[in-house]
Amino acid sequence: MTETIFPLESTAAEAQQAIKEEFAFFGDWSERYQYLIDLGRKLPAFPDEWKTEQHRLLGCQSMVWIVPQGDAQRLDFRAISDSAIVSGLIYLALRVYSGRPAAEILATDPDYIADIGLAKHLSPTRSNGLAALLGFIRDTAQNQRG
Structure with missing residues (x-):
């Protein structure tokens, strides 16, 4: 599962910068929301057998499933909502964090959220869900580091 659907930025910081630049092209939030929807459609197929309570991300109003794979050298995440x-939102988070070493995940704050103005434009329930997703990714990286 080492293939990725995300652009090949070599670091999480580069991925965040690319996201910031992409969102700067859009003049208003209706265009940015449409872009978010388009990005979500790019997530790879998520096997139905993974859509279990074991893989369900709690803290999200919508249904979200996430499966981590790998080790401290490289953690990959597959997720869908x-x-x-x-x-x-999942696509953006995975673009920044999936396929990276646990140490890099832990050293990278999700600055892209503020950089693109996302924090101001998400409903409280979506903000909580995004925080749960980022927390899961961070906790997984922490557990891999030991």
Whole structure:
């Protein structure tokens, strides 16, 4: 599962910068939301057999499933939501964090959220869900480091 659907930025910081630059192209938040939805459609197929309570991310209003794979040298995440916008949020988080070493994940704050103005434009429930997703990724990286 080492292939990725994300652009090949070599570091999490580069991925965050690329996200910031991409969102700067859009003039208003209706365009940015549409872009988020489009990004969510790019997530790879998520096997139905993974859609279990064991893989369900708690803290999200919509249904979100996430499966981590790998070790401290490289952690990959596969995730999906039943919500189009939430799937876009997942895409951005995985673009920054999936396929990276645990140490890099832990050393990288999700600055892209503030950089693109996302924090101001998400509903409280989506903000809570995004925090749960980022917390899961961080906790997984912490557990791999030991």
